[in-house]
Amino acid sequence: MTEQTKTKIPAPLYAAAGAGDAAYEQLRKLPAVLTELSDRATASLKSYNEQAGTKAAELRGKAQETDFVALRDSATTAAVNFAQVAQERAIAVYNELVARGERVVGTGVVEAAEVVNADIEATEQPKAVEAPATEVPAVETAPKPRKRAKPAASAE
Secondary structure (H helix, E strand, C coil): CCCCCCCCCCHHHHHHHHHHHHHHHHHHHHHHHHHHHHHHHHHHHHHHHHHHHHHHHHHHHHHHHCCHHHHHHHHHHHHHHHHHHHHHHHHHHHHHHHHHHHHHHCHHHHHHHHHHHHHHHHCCCCCCCCCCCCCCCCCCCCCCCCCCCCCCCCCC
């Protein structure tokens, strides 16, 4: 650790000045680094340009030789096969879920439901209830009560 000097400038200020000086040194080296990186980039660009030209010519040749009709047919066949496999897997998963549900609910409940359904089908339909042919006597209605008369005001 550095010793504190007896000046009035605090140590953090000296640390900031030291960091600034180190940054300045690195910035002075920057033009040389940029020149070196530029030279390497130029050399890489020439190399990659040549490779790209060769690859493009190769791909053009493959594109001219490719039978796109056959490629489309094979893609269609592959898609149909994939759909069939997916359907078979979905059915298998569904059947597994059904079996699991039957185990959870219990086969006894399923058998009981089948017995109840068979009993309902075997039972005869109830016959319609017919109203009796007797005549209902007419009910006599009582006369309506009369309104009360208001008493007359007496003259006293």
